[in-house]
Amino acid sequence: MSKEAGGPPESDRFDDAPHPRETLALFGHASAEHELLDAYQRNRLAQAWIIGGPEGVGKATLAWRFARFLLAHPDPTTPDVQGAQTLAVPPDHIAARRVASMALADIFLLRREWNEKTKKHFTEIRVDDVREITRAFHQASGMGGWRVAIVDCADDLNRSAANALLKLIEEPPERSLFLFVAHQPGRVLPTIRSRCRKLMLSSLTDDETVAAVGAVGEPWSDHPPEEIAAAAARAEGSVRETLRLLGGDAMAFDTSVARLLQSLPRVDWVGVHFLADKLTGRDNEAAYETFMRALERHLDARVRTLSRGGAAPSRLIGYARAWDEIRDLARETEVFNFDKRAMVLGVFERLAKAEGAA
Known part of the structure; x- marks a missing residue:
């Protein structure tokens, strides 16, 4: 068409x-x-x-x-x-x-x-x-x-x-x-x-991701090689995520989100409320997408770590349940234009419960 x-x-x-x-x-x-x-x-x-x-x-x-x-x-x-x-x-x-x-x-x-x-x-x-x-x-x-x-x-x-x-x-x-x-x-x-x-299809290697960014061209390929390499490593084989991380302050924002996620099951509610403020508003779609991708990477990494450690399947159920609930919460927020603040708070509540159970 x-x-x-x-x-x-x-x-x-x-x-x-x-x-x-x-x-x-x-x-x-x-x-x-x-x-x-x-x-x-x-x-x-x-x-x-x-x-x-x-x-x-x-x-x-x-x-x-x-x-x-x-x-x-x-x-x-x-x-x-x-x-x-x-x-x-x-x-x-x-x-x-x-x-x-x-x-x-x-x-x-x-x-x-x-x-x-x-x-x-x-x-x-x-x-x-x-x-x-x-x-x-x-x-x-x-x-x-x-x-x-x-x-x-x-x-x-x-x-x-x-x-x-x-x-x-x-x-x-x-x-x-x-x-x-x-x-x-x-x-x-x-x-x-x-x-x-x-x-x-599996994730790309870091070298393949860097090469793909170079093929995309400006403005992403204009970044210093070390910045592109760092974004590619953080993106875990996703060219789209690498491009996103190279835009504006996305890398710094992604780092702050990762810090909040890594502190779980202890929740830094001051930091979470600051994050919720950052995601609220019509002009913050890029930050919201960065947050959702960081969330996906965190959950994938936690599941892989537990799986490699020989964790029983029952220990992974909490993560699967939390991710399903978070996806439903995110979809409802988008469809009905709900306040993202409530969604962010709900995300951390569910993740803290899943991390504590694991």
Whole structure:
């Protein structure tokens, strides 16, 4: 679906960085790329794929890279396809230009759309969004090749939207491909998961992350190398998180959040109230996102530490329960525009309980 220049902000684009459809380089994930290419070369391409892994590691970039390759090479039996070693398409290829500009009829993007009334993105992918894609998907292929639907990300599908999309997957036109980008594949509707081949991506290495930041360009690549390396190490293999940490005072803010989390189960309520003040207000979306990512990293690290230490599964239940409650609390805060102050206090109450139990 084409997007006019100068249109509303895109929910699947970070700041002013290149969109995944505009990104030709892929850092890491050679085995995942080969799995897609090999399936296509052998004409055994699954109709639907879940590309899973941590946020910001290149899942959407790989999905768009594959869609671009299919658009450039619709026949898997050609020598160009059979001799290919990667999914790379030259930047001057017409397929690369059309994908970058969304000037095509056969690739469909399903994502959180812009709400003109609130001047924000919707908090989820709605059933109306899926119905629009479904109508377009059943039209004749504009290029006589593949129809590709990219869902970025599947975590944002509400239940009605997921069920509507399931019907399209069950009765698709010929030569259709569905690529689900998922940060947490386990949260995807089970009936959709059962119809997908899963392709899991791991976090990038620090060197790969630094190289990816360099490819993104200014202003992020202009930071001193030691700052980029420090942000990459903190981001744990996420390019998106590295870019966020390189913006403004994000690194210092992230450090202060980490300090509060590391003191648990003792809660520094003075610091927590100061943090809540920082996150309150319409212009603090970046700080809020930094807080949520720091929270995710903290919980992941705690679970890994306990698991490596041979902790019984029962000791991890508190973290799983706390994370589910925090996610629900965050979603309700966004959907109903609740005060973030109450959410932050609730987060630390739940984490302190989980840490104390562990």
